Amino acid sequence: MLCISIKEFLLWKKKQLSKGGDQQSFAVLLDCLGGISINDQNFMSLNPEGKLYLKKNLNYLGSIWDNHLLDSQPIQYLCGITFWRNLKLKVSNKVLIPRSETELIVDIVLNKFGKKSEKFFFAELGTGSGAISIALALAYPLSNGIATDIDQDALEVAIENYRNASKQSNLDFFCGNWWDPLESLRGKLDFAISNPPYIPKDTYEKLPKEVKNFEPKVALLGGEDGLKHIREIIQNAPLFLKEKGWLILENHFDQGEKVKQLLLKNKFTSIEIIKDLSGIGRFTIGRYK
Template sequence: MFLISAEKFSLWKKKQISKGGDNHSLNLLIDSLGGLSNIELNLLKIKSEKVLNLNLDLDFIETLWDKHLNTSIPIQYLSGISFWRDLKLEVSNKILIPRPETELFIDIVSGIFKNKKEKITFVDLGTGSGAISIALALANPNWSGIATDIDKSAIEIASRNFKTNSNQSNLKFYNGNWWDPLENFKGEIDFAVANPPYIPQDTYEVLPIEVKNFEPKLALLGGKEGLDHINQIVQNAPLYLKNKGWLLIENHFDQGEKVK
């Protein structure tokens, strides 16, 4: 634990912002590694504590901030941590950083399956950090969840994230491509969610540097039109979903009609 006066911390923070970057990114780094949340940082503006407790010293945090400014490496990869909804998730550069818009999955599913006591089996295809599947499992302890990913290291990280954020046992993890690990669940799944690679080739080439240069191409590029993986998921869905089961897919803003 590192102690620092609130005044010294405020001066240090002003110095970092003066170098460039934005306040949100710096706050994210401070929260991830320093252990000071946004709420605590905002409280400093109205109620300045004499001494703050940090998990790491400011020199180390500053080194990472400088690296972010000089290379555009996302804060989440520098810290190894991403915040999503109310979850604190481990991430690596082999995993897509969970996006705020993906939180809509949770709201949509909640609107479809309103009976919390109903026994539901769901699948999260290409789980990455496990964000979607973990959020659904935590919100619905009576449900049985399955998460798949083609990357073994992603499955290991997602599994650790579930254990870190929960003491439940209603979510299992399987290594494999989309539906492939689920032969024993054919016709038994109430709904599946997927946030597959859906970026078209032309769009991928002009993505911001912090995305294209650092986030995994495997998790972003969906082929020439962005539909290669979505086609695979949709074609095999009837084998695994129950009659009148649901398939929810995140796609590019202009792919909606084609996906339907």
């Protein structure tokens, strides 16, 4: 640990932010690599005469920040870590960086299924870093889940995150495309969740370079209209859900009504389009019969 004065640190921080970038990314850098929690960062200015301890020296932290500014690579990839809900997750360019709005998908499940003493069986299709499934496995220790991903490298990241986050054994991981790894589980799921690739092709081409140049295309691009994977998931969901089982999907901001129609066409009921904190219809859910 390196000890420096808070006054020196605040001067250095001001200099780094003057180069560009945003406060949130800089806070992630300091937390992940510097060892200074976001709470500690917020209270520093109240005691500028104090001392603080760093895991890495200022020159090293500054060089990472410079790399981030130079090519717009997400700070989470440079640090190899991101924070999501109450989880600290490993990330690499093999997985999408889990977004804060996706945290609400866990809250949707909590609202539907209630207490942690509940026992159910769920699957997440396209788990990526494992964020959603891990959060649910921790919230419902008496339940069991399956997390799938088409990319074995992504799955290894998710497995490591689960091992780091929990000593439980209520979450299993399988490699394969959407429902393919779950053939032996037909008719057994209480609910299934997916945050699939849903970006339409034209929109994908216009994404910011920090997304398009670094995050995995396979986790973003949803075909010409963005609904390619959502269609497949919905069409096959009735084979795997129990009667009255739920399907919970994240979709693009303007896809809610189209996803609703796909659910109706496949005999889902109790369909809702749920808005995120920005008032966007980010999630569409339905119950099978």
